[in-house]
Amino acid sequence: MANASHGGNTAATVWNLCEPVAAELHLDLWDVRFLKEGASWYLRIFIDKEGGVSLDDCEAFSRAIDPVLDEADPIAQSYCLEVSSPGIERELTRPAHFEACMGETVYLRLIRPLEGRREFKGTLTGFEGGVIELTDEQGGVLRFSQKDTALCRLVDDYFGG
Template sequence: MSTPKIRAAVEEMVTPFLEENSFELVDIEYVKEGSNWFLRVFVDKDGGIDIDDCGRISEFLSEKLDENDPIPSAYFLEVSSPGAERPLKKAADVLKAVGKDVFVTTYEPVDGLKEFEGRLLSFDNDELAIQAGKKNYIIPYSKVANARLAIIF
């Protein structure tokens, strides 16, 4: 099964449990590091997620994965918080990040740049407005390759 299909199967398995328990699915990764495969599920909730939450979700998902067996090879399951530099995968994530510091990369240059780090001022009409230093940038959402929260010192 391909990596996108594995991610989709895992998402389908875990989403009902997460929604019933007021968790939010942030991201799913299925990656090879060295000779090992890792299935990483990043979850969050209002007020943050703790180790007990991760344990409950891991236990549930582990049972579901054993029942459905969508992954043909051995792998390590990891359930964790997305961390302080949380990825902004969906438009709803970007909207929730308004007023926060972000790091955004684009598929092609916008105003001569492909990387932007600063305060997300707004997300309207499929455009991000970011204040980086003393300059504001308007970035079409369709050009965003990656976005995440940032810790700017």
């Protein structure tokens, strides 16, 4: 049995196992999360592709990754495997996410308030060295350290939201 710890190390190990499987199925690996919710552990794998993923894509990936995970056995405890799309309002967590979403509208929430505010919305105009750059509706440029953010996700403006 592999000696994997919870959270980040497990997610990184699973990411390495998933990446070639996703590529083989012409999918992009968006994120891997290993989380405890209540008494249960969840391994959530988010896949993507140009034009979006279908239920069939999720099922095909799940079937393909299941034997790989069984053989590698990177997780000691029992868990529930969930494979899904990151969604329209996907969370941005990795440098590649920020690079892929340049020019898009994002919502950002800070861990601690900055000048009385924790929530910001703007156009993603930069990401370098762990610093997220947004341009707000007034044209002001705002910079936030990624380590100070609780959440950064795309905003679906389809209905003006």
